Amino acid sequence: MRRIVVIGAGPAGMAAASAAALHGVEVVLVDAGAKLGGQYFRQDALAPGDRFKLPSNVEHVANAAVWAIEPVDGGHRVHLRVGPADGPARRGRAVEARALVLATGAYDRALPFPGWDLPGVYTAGAAQALAKGQGVAVGDRVVVGGTGPFLLPVAASLIGVGARVVEVAEANAAVTGWLVNPVGALAGWSKSGELVRHAGTLARHRVPYRSRTAVIEAHGSECVESVTVARLDALWNPVPGSERRLEADAVTVGFGFTPQLELALAARCRVEDGFVVVDAAQGTSAPGVFAAGELTGIGGADLAASEGTVAGAAAAKFVGAAVEPPVRAMARVRSGRRFAAALNAAYPVRSGWHDWLRDDTIVCRCEEVTKRALFRAVDERDVGGVRSLKLVSGAGLGLCQGRVCGRNVAELVGVDGTGFAKRPIASPIRLAELAEEEPVETPVDAEESGRALGVEY
Amino acid sequence: MSRIETADVVVIGAGIIGAACAEALSAAGMRVLVVDRGAPAGGTTAGGEGNVLLSDKAPGPELDLAVASRRRWPELIESLRAELGDEVARVEWEPKGGLVVASDRDAMGPLSILAEAQRAVGVEAVDLTPGEARAMEPYLTEDIAGAVHYPGDAQLQPVLAATAMLAAVRARGGEVRGWTEARGLVFDGSGRVAGVRIGDETIGCGAVVNACGPWAGHFSVAAGAPIEVLPRRGMVLVTAPLPHVVGRKVYAADYVAAVASSHVDLQVSAVVESTATGTVLIGSSRQRVGFDEALQVEVLRRLARSAVKLFPVLAGVPVMRTYGGFRPYTPDHLPVIGEDPRFAGLWHASGHEGAGIGLAPATGRLLADLMCGREPEVDPARFRVDRPAVMAEVRT
Numbered sequence: 001m002r003r004i005v006v007i008g009a010g011p012a013g014m015a016a017a018s019a020a021a022l023h024g025v026e027v028v029l030v031d032a033g034a035k036l037g038g039q040y041f042r043q044d045a046l047a048p049g050d051r052f053k054l055p056s057n058v059e060h061v062a063n064a065a066v067w068a069i070e071p072v073d074g075g076h077r078v079h080l081r082v083g084p085a086d087g088p089a090r091r092g093r094a095v096e097a098r099a100l101v102l103a104t105g106a107y108d109r110a111l112p113f114p115g116w117d118l119p120g121v122y123t124a125g126a127a128q129a130l131a132k133g134q135g136v137a138v139g140d141r142v143v144v145g146g147t148g149p150f151l152l153p154v155a156a157s158l159i160g161v162g163a164r165v166v167e168v169a170e171a172n173a174a175v176t177g178w179l180v181n182p183v184g185a186l187a188g189w190s191k192s193g194e195l196v197r198h199a200g201t202l203a204r205h206r207v208p209y210r211s212r213t214a215v216i217e218a219h220g221s222e223c224v225e226s227v228t229v230a231r232l233d234a235l236w237n238p239v240p241g242s243e244r245r246l247e248a249d250a251v252t253v254g255f256g257f258t259p260q261l262e263l264a265l266a267a268r269c270r271v272e273d274g275f276v277v278v279d280a281a282q283g284t285s286a287p288g289v290f291a292a293g294e295l296t297g298i299g300g301a302d303l304a305a306s307e308g309t310v311a312g313a314a315a316a317k318f319v320g321a322a323v324e325p326p327v328r329a330m331a332r333v334r335s336g337r338r339f340a341a342a343l344n345a346a347y348p349v350r351s352g353w354h355d356w357l358r359d360d361t362i363v364c365r366c367e368e369v370t371k372r373a374l375f376r377a378v379d380e381r382d383v384g385g386v387r388s389l390k391l392v393s394g395a396g397l398g399l400c401q402g403r404v405c406g407r408n409v410a411e412l413v414g415v416d417g418t419g420f421a422k423r424p425i426a427s428p429i430r431l432a433e434l435a436e437e438e439p440v441e442t443p444v445d446a447e448e449s450g451r452a453l454g455v456e457y
Numbered sequence: 458m459s460r461i462e463t464a465d466v467v468v469i470g471a472g473i474i475g476a477a478c479a480e481a482l483s484a485a486g487m488r489v490l491v492v493d494r495g496a497p498a499g500g501t502t503a504g505g506e507g508n509v510l511l512s513d514k515a516p517g518p519e520l521d522l523a524v525a526s527r528r529r530w531p532e533l534i535e536s537l538r539a540e541l542g543d544e545v546a547r548v549e550w551e552p553k554g555g556l557v558v559a560s561d562r563d564a565m566g567p568l569s570i571l572a573e574a575q576r577a578v579g580v581e582a583v584d585l586t587p588g589e590a591r592a593m594e595p596y597l598t599e600d601i602a603g604a605v606h607y608p609g610d611a612q613l614q615p616v617l618a619a620t621a622m623l624a625a626v627r628a629r630g631g632e633v634r635g636w637t638e639a640r641g642l643v644f645d646g647s648g649r650v651a652g653v654r655i656g657d658e659t660i661g662c663g664a665v666v667n668a669c670g671p672w673a674g675h676f677s678v679a680a681g682a683p684i685e686v687l688p689r690r691g692m693v694l695v696t697a698p699l700p701h702v703v704g705r706k707v708y709a710a711d712y713v714a715a716v717a718s719s720h721v722d723l724q725v726s727a728v729v730e731s732t733a734t735g736t737v738l739i740g741s742s743r744q745r746v747g748f749d750e751a752l753q754v755e756v757l758r759r760l761a762r763s764a765v766k767l768f769p770v771l772a773g774v775p776v777m778r779t780y781g782g783f784r785p786y787t788p789d790h791l792p793v794i795g796e797d798p799r800f801a802g803l804w805h806a807s808g809h810e811g812a813g814i815g816l817a818p819a820t821g822r823l824l825a826d827l828m829c830g831r832e833p834e835v836d837p838a839r840f841r842v843d844r845p846a847v848m849a850e851v852r853t
C-alpha cells in the first residue's frame with residue numbers, strides 16, 4: 001500500500017481523496033472541521049451521521065489541525081493535533097507521505113472602514129457559518145456589503161434564520177454579458193439550484209440590491225447602531241453627497257477570498273499573485289506536492305472538486321499507482337477556470353477603499369494599529385518588506401497572524417502581501433503540546449522513497 | 458530624496474550592524490550611502506531577538522565590546538530622540554535585567570565561577586538563593602539550585618533600533634537604498650577601493666563597509682578579499698499575548714555553554730522574555746545547517762521543553778508563531794571589525810553571531826574611530842581582519 005495525505009476536506013480535498021483511493025492508494029484525509037464538506041458544504045456538527053461517504057481506504061481524521069509540515073527524505077511529515085481545538089486533550093500525530101494534496105481553501109476578506117471594529121460587524125463567512133451551522137442570525141436588521149455573487153447566499157441565509165436584510169450593497173457595477181445578473185453568476189459558480197432559490201427569497205422579501213454601493217462607515221457607541229452607505233465611482237471612491245444612513249444592528253462584509261496559503265508556503269510551493277501555481281496535473285513547484293481548490297484560484301465549489309479529482313489522481317500516480325490522465329475532470333478544470341477568470345474580472349477590489357479609512361481607523365484589529373500609525377511607521381522608518389513592516393508597525397503580529405489584515409495592509413502600503421501568509425506554525429499549539437513527542441507514522445513503502453519525478457500528462 | 462552618485466562611504470547591508478556603522482560615520486560628518494539587496498532591516502536583524510546581554514559573556518574582548526555597547530545604547534537612543542523626535546527614537550528599550558538560573562548543583566558551579574570572573578571586570582552580578590530568585594520571578598520553577606541576577610542586561614526591538622539609526626543617516630544627508638545588491642568593488646591604480654558595483658552602475662566612494670551579516674563571507678569573495686563568516690541557524694517561538702508572567706530575561710545556565718560552543722549539532726537552551734506587547738519570546742536554538750531554512754519540528758520541540766522547564770505555567774500557553782535567522786559567526790566567535798589588509802578602503806563589520814544587536818553601537822563607533830583615525834574606546838586588536846580564524850590565507 002502507498003500513502004498520500006490530503007489536507008482539507010472541502011469539495012477539493014474530498015474529490016482528491018476519492019480519486020486517489022480509487023487507484024488503490026491509502027489516503028489520510030485531514031480536516032480541522034468535525035465533518036466532511038469544508039466551507040460550502042458545511043454540515044451541522046451536532047447532527048448525527050455524515051452526508052458524504054468516501055471509499056474505505058480513506059481515513060478521515062476529523063477535528064485535526066495541521067500545525068506544521070516538515071520536509072523529510074523523500075516526502076513530507078505532516079504534524080497534526082487531533083481533538084476539539086479548545087479542548088485539553090488534543091492528541092499529537094505525525095504522518096509521513098511521499099505525496100501531499102493541499103486543499104486548504106480560502107477565507108473571506110474583510111476591508112476596513114471606520115467603525116469596522118465595532119461589535120456587530122462580521123465577515124460574510126462568519127455570518128453564513130453561524131446561520132448555517134447554528135441557526136443563529138448575527139442581528140435583527142442587517143446590511144450585507146461587499147462584492148461578488150456570494151453576497152446573495154449570505155443575505156438569503158440571514159433571512160432564513162429570521163433577520164431582516166436592510167440592503168445588499170454590491171461595490172462593483174452590475175455585470176454585463178453572460179454574467180448579466182447575480183443569479184446567473186451564481187448559477188455558473190455552482191450548479192446548485194438552491195442558490196437561485198435563495199435569490200428568489202431576496203426578491204420576495206423586497207431586499208434592495210444596489211450595485212456600485214458600499215458600507216463606508218459603521219456607527220455606534222458600544223455596538224453597531226447604524227451604517228453609512230454611499231455610491232461609488234468606478235474606482236470605488238465614494239460619490240460626494242450620495243451618503244445615506246441606514247439603521248442596522250449588524251453588518252456583514254465580504255470582498256472576495258484570500259487563500260489559506262501557510263501550508264503551501266511551508267511546503268515551499270511557488271505562489272504568484274497570491275495563489276499557488278500549478279501545472280495541468282495540479283502539481284506545484286514542490287515535487288510530490290499537489291494543490292487543488294481555492295488555493296489555486298477562486299472559482300467555486302464545482303471547480304474545486306474538479307481540481308481535486310485531477311490532483312488526487314496525480315498524487316496516486318506520483319506514489320506509483322497506474323493512473324490514466326483524468327481527461328474529463330481536466331476538461332472541467334479548464335472550462336471552470338475560464339468561468340472563474342471572467343467572474344473574478346467582474347468583481348475586482350478597487351483601490352478607492354483606501355480612502356474610506358480615516359487616520360484613526362484601525363487597520364490591524366489584534367494589535368490595534370491605526371492607519372496613521374501604519375503610515376508613520378512606513379514613512380519615518382522607510383521599511384520596504386513585510387518582515388520589517390510587521391515589526392515596526394505591529395500589524396499582523398497579533399493572534400490572527402495577519403489573516404485578517406495582511407492583504408489590506410500590504411495593499412495600503414504597496415508591498416507584496418504573500419509574506420504575511422508565512423506561518424510555519426499554521427495553527428496555534430500549546431507549549432506543552434509542542435513539547436510532547438508524537439508517534440510518527442512512516443509511509444508503508446518508505447524503503448522505495450526518494451522518487452522525485454513530477455507527473456506529466 | 459536625491460540619489461547619491463558618489464559617497465564618502467558605502468555601507469553594504471542595512472542590518473543593525475550596517476545601520477550602526479552608517480550612523481556613527483554620518484555622525485562623524487561623512488556622506489554615507491547604505492545599500493541592501495532586500496528590504497532594509499529585513500535580514501538577520503528581523504529574525505532574532507533583542508537581548509542586550511552582558512551576562513552570557515566571559516571576560517575578554519567580546520565582553521569589553523558589550524560593556525561599551527551597553528553604555529552606548531541609552532546615550533544613542535537619547536541623541537536620536539533629540540535629533541529625530543520621540544516616535545522615531547522609540548525602540549522599546551527596557552533595561553530590565555537578566556536572571557541566569559542553574560537547574561542543579563552541577564550547573565551552579567560553573568555559573569558561580571563565571572559570575573565571579575565577570576564581577577572582577579566590573580560587571581554587576583548578584584548571586585541569589587533559589588528563594589531570592591523566585592521572589593524576583595514568582596512563576597519560575599521551584600526546581601533550581603540557585604541563580605545570578607545581572608541588572609545590566611537589557612532589551613530592545615532590533616528592527617525599530619536599526620530603522621531609527623537609518624533614519625538618522627538620512628536626516629544627515631545620507632541615503633538608504635533597498636533592493637540594491639552590491640556585486641563587487643572597483644579599485645584605483647594604486648589598488649585602493651574607488652567604488653562599488655551595484656548592478657550595472659558603479660558608485661564612486663572612498664571606503665566600503667562590508668556589513669552583510671551572515672552573507673559577509675559571500676560578499677568578501679565577490680570583493681576579492683575572502684573572510685570566513687558562516688551562518689548559524691536559530692529559531693524563536695512566540696506565544697500569544699499573556700498577562701505578566703516573566704519579568705526579566707530568564708535563561709538557564711547551560712545557555713552560556715551553548716553560546717560559546719562550536720558544535721555543529723543542535724543546541725537548545727531557552728531564553729525566556731516578555732515583549733512590550735505581552736507576548737513571550739522563547740529563544741533560541743543554535744545549529745549549523747548552512748542556509749537551510751526548512752522547518753525542523755524537533756528544534757521547536759526542544760525550545761518548548763526548555764521553556765516549560767523554566768516556567769511550568771507556560772505549559773498551557775499557545776504558541777502563535779515561530780521565526781528565525783542565521784547568525785553570522787566566525788570560527789573564533791569574535792566579530793570582525795576593521796580594515797582589510799589586502800585592499801585599502803575595504804572595511805568589514807560582521808560576525809557578531811548571537812550578539813549583534815547588543816554589540817551594534819560600539820561596533821559602529823569602533824569602526825568610525827578607526828576610519829577617522831580617532832583613538833578607539835575599545836581595543837581593536839582582537840577584532841582585526843588579518844587573524845588566522847578569519848582570513849583564509851593567513852591560516853595556512
Ligand SMILES: Cc1cc2nc3c(=O)[nH]c(=O)nc-3n(C[C@H](O)[C@H](O)[C@H](O)COP(=O)(O)OP(=O)(O)OC[C@H]3O[C@@H](n4cnc5c(N)ncnc54)[C@H](O)[C@@H]3O)c2cc1C
Pocket residue numbers: 007008009010011012013030031032033037038039040041064065066067103104105106107108124125126128129150153189190195260263292293294295299300301302304426427
Ligand atoms: C461562507 C461561504 C459561502 C460560500 N458560498 C458559495 C456558494 O454559494 N456557491 C459556491 O459555489 N461557492 C461558495 N463558496 C465558495 C466555496 O466555499 C468554495 O468554492 C469551496 O468550498 C472551495 O473548496 P475547497 O475545497 O477549495 O476549500 P474549502 O471548502 O474551504 O475547504 C478547505 C478545508 O481545509 C481545512 N483546512 C484548512 N487549513 C487547515 C489546517 N491547517 N488543518 C486542517 N484543516 C485545514 C478547512 O477546515 C476546510 O474544511 C462559499 C464560501 C464561503 C466561505
Ligand SMILES: Cc1cc2nc3c(=O)[nH]c(=O)nc-3n(C[C@H](O)[C@H](O)[C@H](O)COP(=O)(O)OP(=O)(O)OC[C@H]3O[C@@H](n4cnc5c(N)ncnc54)[C@H](O)[C@@H]3O)c2cc1C
Pocket residue numbers: 469470471472473474475476492493494495496497498499500501502503504505506507508509510637638639640668669670671672673676690691692693740741742781782783784785806807808809810811812813814815816
Ligand atoms: C534566532 C536569533 C536570535 C538572536 N537573538 C539575539 C539577541 O537576543 N541579541 C543579540 O544581540 N543578537 C541576537 N541575534 C543575533 C543578531 O540578530 C545578529 O547578530 C545581527 O542581527 C546581525 O546583524 P547584521 O547587520 O550583521 O546582519 P543582517 O541583519 O543580516 O544584515 C545584513 C544585511 O546585508 C544584506 N546583504 C547581504 N549581501 C548583500 C549584498 N551583496 N548587497 C547588498 N546587501 C547585502 C542583507 O540583505 C541583510 O539585510 C540573534 C540571531 C538569531 C538568528
